[in-house]
Amino acid sequence: MKWTRRIQRGPVIALSIVLSVAIVAFRFGVEDPSEPIMFLMVIPIGLLAAEMGLTGGLIGAALASALVVVWDVVAAPNLTFLGFSLRFIVFLASGVTFGILMQSRKEIEGESRRWFDQSTDLNCVADVEGNFLRVNGAFGELLGYKPSDILGTPYISYVHPDDVEATIALATQIAEGRTKVGEFENRYRAADGSYRWVRWTSSTDHDRGLVYASARDVTQTKELEAELRDLALTDPLTGLFNRRAFETEAQRQIDFLRRYGPGGALFLFDIDDFKTINDSLGHQAGDEALKKVASTIKIRTRTTDICGRLGGDEFVILFPGVGHNEAEMLANGLLGFIRDQSVGDDDSSVGITSSIGIALFFQTDADDVEVLLAKADAGMYAVKRAGGDGVAFTTAPAEL
Numbered sequence: 001m002k003w004t005r006r007i008q009r010g011p012v013i014a015l016s017i018v019l020s021v022a023i024v025a026f027r028f029g030v031e032d033p034s035e036p037i038m039f040l041m042v043i044p045i046g047l048l049a050a051e052m053g054l055t056g057g058l059i060g061a062a063l064a065s066a067l068v069v070v071w072d073v074v075a076a077p078n079l080t081f082l083g084f085s086l087r088f089i090v091f092l093a094s095g096v097t098f099g100i101l102m103q104s105r106k107e108i109e110g111e112s113r114r115w116f117d118q119s120t121d122l123n124c125v126a127d128v129e130g131n132f133l134r135v136n137g138a139f140g141e142l143l144g145y146k147p148s149d150i151l152g153t154p155y156i157s158y159v160h161p162d163d164v165e166a167t168i169a170l171a172t173q174i175a176e177g178r179t180k181v182g183e184f185e186n187r188y189r190a191a192d193g194s195y196r197w198v199r200w201t202s203s204t205d206h207d208r209g210l211v212y213a214s215a216r217d218v219t220q221t222k223e224l225e226a227e228l229r230d231l232a233l234t235d236p237l238t239g240l241f242n243r244r245a246f247e248t249e250a251q252r253q254i255d256f257l258r259r260y261g262p263g264g265a266l267f268l269f270d271i272d273d274f275k276t277i278n279d280s281l282g283h284q285a286g287d288e289a290l291k292k293v294a295s296t297i298k299i300r301t302r303t304t305d306i307c308g309r310l311g312g313d314e315f316v317i318l319f320p321g322v323g324h325n326e327a328e329m330l331a332n333g334l335l336g337f338i339r340d341q342s343v344g345d346d347d348s349s350v351g352i353t354s355s356i357g358i359a360l361f362f363q364t365d366a367d368d369v370e371v372l373l374a375k376a377d378a379g380m381y382a383v384k385r386a387g388g389d390g391v392a393f394t395t396a397p398a399e400l
Helices: 010-027 036-053 056-074 081-120 138-143 161-176 217-235 243-260 275-280 282-302 324-339 367-383
Strands: 122-127 132-135 180-191 195-206 210-216 263-269 308-310 314-320 352-361 390-391
Touching: 081 161, 122 138, 161 180, 161 195, 161 210, 195 217, 217 243, 243 263, 243 308, 243 367, 263 275, 263 282, 263 324, 263 367, 275 282, 282 308, 282 314, 282 324, 314 324, 324 352, 324 390, 352 367, 367 390
Parallel strands: 352 390
Antiparallel strands: 122 132, 122 210, 180 195, 195 210, 263 314, 263 352, 308 314
16 A cells, blocks of 8 residues: 555554554552553564565554463453553554555565566676576576576576676675676576577675666667668678778778888789769679679688778778788689679670789888778779789788
C-alpha cells in the first residue's frame, strides 16, 4: 500500500511509541512489581511483524494481550483497569507500528526483487573475487544461459579476449574503492558462441563484499556506429579507403616509418582508357572494371598495406618497408593480374590495363603524403605518355 511506503524511519518511530506508552503506564502507579516483565512481550510482537507484516503485528498484539490477562489473573489480581489498559495499548501500538514498518519493508524488498528479476537489462550480483552469485532472467533471454549455468562461475570468463584486460583493470578499481561507480562497455559471450556488446554500470558494497552490476545490450548501436564509420572511411563501390581516410592512415604510417624506418613505396595508378570503357560499354561496365581492379588490389596486398580509391579510376597503395626491387616486382605482378581482367560480354569484351607511378621514400625524407602522391602522379603520366600498361619510378632507385 502506498501509505505504508511513506514510513521509512521504522526503528525510531517504533521505539518512541513503545517507550512513551510504557513510561505513561509506569507513571500511573502500576501495582505489580513484575510489571516490567510484561513489556518483554514486545519482542515476539516484533518477530511476528517481521515475518508477517501488519497481520503478524496485530496477531502478536492480540496474543500478548491474552497472555497479560492470564498473568494478571494469576500474579496481579488487584491490578487496576487503567494498568491493564495501558499494557494493552503498549502491545497494540507495538504490533501496529512494527507491522506497518515490516509490511512497508517487505513491499519495498518485493519491488526490488521484481525489478531485479523482471528487468530486460542484465542484472547480477557477484562477490569481490569476481564470481556470479545471482543473475536475472535477462541472462537467458539475451545470452541464452540458465542461471544454474553461470552461478558460481567467474564473470570474466564470458568477456571477449580483446576486452579482458580493460575489464579487469576497471573491476579492480571498483573493488578497491578507487572508483565508486564503474561504467564501461565490453563484449559478452552468448551460449551459442556469438558476442553481444553490453554497457555496464556497477558498484561495490565493501561492507558485504558484493558487486552489483546492471548491463544493457548495445549491440545494434555498435553495429550502427561501425556502419556509419565505414561509410565515412570507405569508398562504397570498392570497399577501399576513400581519399580522406587513405591520406590520414598513410600519413600516420609515413610518420612512423620516418621515425623508426626504413621507408616504403607509394603506388598511384589508374585504368588505361577508362573513358573508352564507359563510352563503349556503359557506366555499369565501368563500375565493374573498378570493382575488378579493387578486388585485385585486395588479393595482392598485405594487411599492413594501406589501399584506397582516390576518386574516378585512380587507386593508391602504400607499401611500408618496400625498396626499389621489391616495389618493381609488386608493380609488375599487379599489372599482370589487372591485365587478366576484362569487362563486357564475349562479343564486346574489353581488357583492362593500368599505368603505375611509384614514389619511393626513405627514413631521411621529409615528404608528406601529398608530396608523394604528386611524385607518383608524375610517374603515372609518364607511363601513359609511353603507351600505358607499365611502371615508372619518380625517385632514384635505392635499396632500403
